[in-house]
Amino acid sequence: MKNTAKNILLGLVLAALCVPMQAAAASPEASISPKRMADTLYTVILAHRTTYTELIVNRLSNVEEVIEVSEHWQDEQALLLPSQMFRATAELVQKENDLGFSYSLLSLWPVNSKNNAKTDIEKKGLQYIVDKKGENFYGEETLGDKKYFTAVYPDVAVSKACISCHNKHKDSPKKDFKLNNVMGGIVIRIPVDTK
Numbered sequence: 001m002k003n004t005a006k007n008i009l010l011g012l013v014l015a016a017l018c019v020p021m022q023a024a025a026a027s028p029e030a031s032i033s034p035k036r037m038a039d040t041l042y043t044v045i046l047a048h049r050t051t052y053t054e055l056i057v058n059r060l061s062n063v064e065e066v067i068e069v070s071e072h073w074q075d076e077q078a079l080l081l082p083s084q085m086f087r088a089t090a091e092l093v094q095k096e097n098d099l100g101f102s103y104s105l106l107s108l109w110p111v112n113s114k115n116n117a118k119t120d121i122e123k124k125g126l127q128y129i130v131d132k133k134g135e136n137f138y139g140e141e142t143l144g145d146k147k148y149f150t151a152v153y154p155d156v157a158v159s160k161a162c163i164s165c166h167n168k169h170k171d172s173p174k175k176d177f178k179l180n181n182v183m184g185g186i187v188i189r190i191p192v193d194t195k
Contacts, residue, residue, distance in 0.1 A: 034149030034190040035138060037101075041188055042136075042153050045103060048089065049186075050158055053082045058159040069161065081165065083115070100146075100191035105155060107184030109174035111166060115184065119143070125152030126185045133182065140192065148189045155184040 032040075057079055061069045068078040080088070086105045094102050108126050110116045117123040125137035129152055137152040157163045163177040177183055 034192060035151070037190055038138075038149065038151035038188045039136075041101070041103065042151065042186060045086075045186060045188075046153070049082060049086055049155075052085050053161065054159050057082055058161045062159075062161050062164075069165070082162070083112070087114075101189060103186060103188045105184060106187055107155075109166075109172065110184070111169050111172050121150050122152070122187055125150065125187065128152065129154040129185050130182050137185075147192045149192050151188045151190075152185045153188070154182045155186050157181050157183050 057069050060067050061079065068076065069081055073080045073084065083105055090103050090105070104115075106115050106117050106122055106126060108117070108130065117126050119141060121139050121141040125139065128137040129135065134154070136154070139150055141148055141150050157166075157177055157179055160179065162183065163179060163181070166172050166177050166183060167175045
């Protein structure tokens with residue numbers, strides 16, 4: 001498991017740090033911007049999230065009906081919810097990386113209170129992606145004594161499994177989600193070197 005986690009982390013970091021060949025040839029000091037790193041990490045995270053939701057959860061639970069999906073997956077021998085898979089992966093990446101970046105899944109309508117926006121930029125970013133469909137939010141914030149580039153990307157309902165779970169959940173503050181609605185946001189933080 002530990003080697004798998006390191007391989008996943010290494011893949012994420014390598015994908016995020018890829019610099020176009022022309023830029024590297026033009027300037028030996030070429031570096032990746034925090035925005036480009038965040039956008040690249042988001043692409044990898046979105047691919048992982050969408051694959052798990054559509055090819056595993058929706059197929060096995062809703063189409064083939066061979067296994068249930070449950071927030072109590074360990075007790076019920078079921079699949080993790082996509083949000084639980086996201087959190088588990090995010091926690092593992094944060095534990096295994098020493099680059100200081102992190103990501104989380106938050107919402108203006110969280111089923112789990114742990115997924116509620118806490119900082120002003122998280123709240124502003126989540127509202128922005130709801131109001132400006134298809135756009136991402138970028139900003140900077142200081143947490144403690146560290147400055148971060150913070151990006152918020154829309155987390156969209158990609159399958160019926162998403163909307164069914166949220167609309168039927170007893171703790172859901174919003175019960176009228178439709179396919180392709182923004183249900184929350186993926187927040188990525190990149191430390192900004194202020195040397």
